[in-house]
Amino acid sequence: MTPRNRRDADGYADLRSYAAIGDGRTVALVATDGRVDWLPLPQVDSPPPFAALLDAEHGGWFALRPVEDFTVERRYVDGTNVLTTTFRTATGSVRVTDSLNTGVAGRLPWAELARRVVGVEGEVELTGELRPGTCLNTAAPWIADSAAGPVVRVDRLTMALRTSAVEVRTGERAATFTLRTAPESRHLVALVATEAEPLFLPEPDDIDAGIDRTAQNWSIWLRTFGWDGPWQEEVSRSALALKLLIQASTGAVMAAATTSLPESPAGGKNWDYRYAWVRDMAYSLTALFRFGLREEVQAAISWLLATIREHGPDPRVFYASDGSVPTADVVERDVPGWRGIGPVLTGNRAGGQLQLGVFGDLFSIVRLYVDNGNVLDEATGRLLAGVADTACDAWRSKDSGMWELPEERHYTTSKLGCWQALTSAVHLAEQGEIAGDPGRWRTEAELIRRWVDEHCWSAERNAYVWYPGSEQLDASILLHAISGFDRGERMSATLDALRAELGAGPHLYRFSGAQREEGAFVACSFWLASALHLCGRRDEARTLLDELLATTPNDVGLLAEMIDPGTGDWLGNLPQALSHLALIHAAITLADEPSVADAGGGT
Template sequence: MACPYPPITDYALIGDGRTAALVSRTGSLDWLCLPRFDADPVFSRILDADLGGSWTIVPEDIVRIHRAYRPHTNVLDTTFTTATGQLRLTDFFPALHEHQKPAFPLAQTLLLRRLRCLSGRVAITVTIRLRPRYGRQTPELRSFAGHWYQYGWGHSQAILFASRPLERRGALLHGTFVLEAGQSADFALAYADEAPVELPVPQLFDTFERLTVDYWTEWVLRCSYTGPYRQAVERSALVLKLLTYAPSGAIVAAPTTSLPEWPGGPRNWDYRYCWLRDAAFTVRSLLGLGYHEEADAFVDWILHATRLTQPELHVLYTVYGEPDIPERLLVDLDGYRSSRPVRVGNAAARQFQLDVYGEVIDALARYRLFGRPLDREVYRFLRGLAEVIVRRWREPDDGIWEVRSGRVHHVHSKVMALVGLRHLERLAILDGVRLPLERYRRAAEEIERWLVTYGVDPVRNAFVATPGGAPDAALLWVALQDVFLSPEHPWVIGTVEAIQRELAHQELVFRYHRNDGLAGPEGAFVICSFWLVEALARLGRLDQAHEHFARLLTRASDLGLYAEEIDPRTGEHLGNFPQAFSHIGLISAALALEEASAPSTSLRLAAD
């Protein structure tokens, strides 16, 4: 019996800057939240093959399947070769420039699925099972005007257009038809929170497809990276754009919840939120690729999201900057490959992670060094973060990996606290801002003494996760910053080599090998693997860095997408998918390789 859950790399991502859908290799749309990333899904088959809804488009007698994004776009083409012909399925959300939108009637959310028979004749079966609230609610369904069907649940409604007739079977729509060479069929799902929903206009579908291809092609042309890894960098940038919530500029960690870090295990988290930890790498990646508007929007979101909690920071926020994200379990769902529990919300929002303060300061320092101004209000915010570091750096914390085994003194957290204070001193001198620098210097010196005394294992000649502990891949950060130790320092070299020796499996790197309060294994972390590439580049080991990077590129899905983790033995991707942090790591590593090959580049960028 075939497994009802395909590998997660069988999925492609499409979206509209508010939500995103996952489409399988076989044409099944198995995940879509409405109206935004962290809302309840209307299709959630990836979490329960029986209860969750899906939208399948299945040709008969499939012989071969080929899929690809249109060049330089997020428009997905899946080509089915069958025993009797060839069929192309095109999936996308229309993407229009703001000045174009007033000219077209466009629903709050519009998803288009277009079929065209390329040769011969193909029989197709379409089944639409829309099931809101993780499959636990059956919507009302009625048809009108021949080709339109209306779903209703709560205060929400959706309109489905089908150019081929579908039969109603309760709340399920089903149809079988044949397309011959040159013939086509169109389907569209339009959604709005409140009635009325703008009806899809089939006469505009060709225009929407053309404008969407133009939109993405023009956006990609803004990418300033011209190095040898352009194709991978471009796809990662397109993924980040899809994971950006356009109204606020926030970037969600992933569009999914509870895809397991190991099949059948409990490490199943909701990643449809925005982590401040991602800030430094995100800002660097966006600015390094020339996407200044997106970087500006993301920094604005950071300042907006933290307005109610500053100077204290939460670890994560919603796309609108809400800090309260309670975690609950959906015990009635099977979970992907029976991986329970299925979680909604994330309790890590309430953890204390000292490193976040340094990472946000680091993000704004990088932003300033790329020539973006920081005003008085931003400096007031930064001063507040520094005061928290000065006041709380001696406390144990929950750490970068959000373990649920209790607070301890994490060496990485102290490193990032030190990095934050050092950056703020540089910024104050650069912009002539009056800050209590002596207070920050004293705290920085105390943190450095703590790190030297407790954070280094003299046998390994390397930093370790906790005093007396083992290596942690997060400590690659000691090689990725430039305000603590230089890449030539023996402890930096020793740390990188210890991580390679004890946590790496060829080019893949595990986070740690220690008890973290949860049962079961996990895969190697993709972001840590890209951090190793960057660390090797900073150590001047360019041949090894390029070799590792090239191998990591072969680990991507056929569409160039990465999950959070990879099993080194099988190559299976694990965790929520696709993962923004993984793609940010790819971009940052590519930029680091480019800078290491031409050191003047980084100096020029900092001066521009």
């Protein structure tokens, strides 16, 4: 797919134009024109000193591009999250390699964004600019010249521009530079940063060498990744994208790297996704187990269970990257938003919601962990027994559902989240891993099943409905073909109803009426492929998956939260963990027999 490398009149790039690089702590977004438009520092959920993604005038950027008109070809270095961009002009071509560098033994004690410029053919003149922003209009940046080069201070950050073979000019608000390449010429420009501590200034040659070391680190990680099935390239790239969102210090899986990218061109549906959702952790661990990745699995489950114990006893919808419980407070920032589509928010009100599906998510993680030959500690066993007892009572309550809606209802898939939790709790008790009364859990699980069969099936729609008394549909029911609740005639009929009402080509909207409000939800489309396969409709599943893989990712294989089926334009935050996880699960499911794909019963 040809990348989109033009900006609109206000300076905003198409969302499809972004590639992501990261270091296990934060993520930078690089547009096809070579400009870094998003980089929170030092963490992915920190205020972003480079946020032109949301504020083209004052947000800040790190630009590097040819002076003349150019075409672009991009790719990641094989098996890595190190990005190469080849610019071609009328006079020559040049390759830029972008990396958020890592160290010999993991992440560096400082942030290090390295940009290597190598001449390929002819001569190319490039221009660059380091222009720090206002951290979403909360701070005033300034630049000072020093003996070591430009030093930037904004909020609690200290940053410096490091270069080799590049002459830099420092102004009040930006540092600029130009360079000219020839065949095999080599230049480096880099940003290093710390927060509330002194700033170490590595030598440019060491930063340049760090690009190769970082690529090697990524390659070593991917060699531990066990997947030799179909769709190798797409699955590997999604795993690497997921790895970008895993916090190296804790194992927490962030839902996305951005905040406030709109789900609707009309605005109003903008959210901060820089949190660790229990739901996403559950799906992530299923994939990580399948790929034989041990360290990430242990770190993630240990972090999650310790976090729940600290803030429990019941699991929250999501947690901050440091394991704290976010408040329900949301702050609206005084910046325009991407292409002027606001609001721009920090914080997410869903943290204070009741979402019953989280019970199933938690238990699917633990069940998978145990079924893969691991054991629980006594404290975790006691915690889970208490959570299961809570689910026995909570399933009768209304909640906000998986889609975090303001109106609480008896959502079908919320009840099935409790069903999944209780059936998994029975399984774990029978394995001797948790104490408690499995008889009660088994009884309540059966009551939930009967309740859903009686109240949530519509003979008129020939489908499971969104909630009792409604004739509307909800695509999250697909997760309960995956969980094993139903893979028979009723679920198969529901798949047809979903495609008829919520489908747009290969894509699927979240629920009835969503077509009028937002883009198609990428994860739902991949869940549909999994559900078709598990319901025995394997040829349809494979056709759908191939079509999705041909139309949904951008030129470097990344996925956003939503897509406009008519134009292919992306909507929502990116890169989106849930989208990549749904792709991975579809590939696993279609490659495996149903009994294998459902190992552990988890979603």
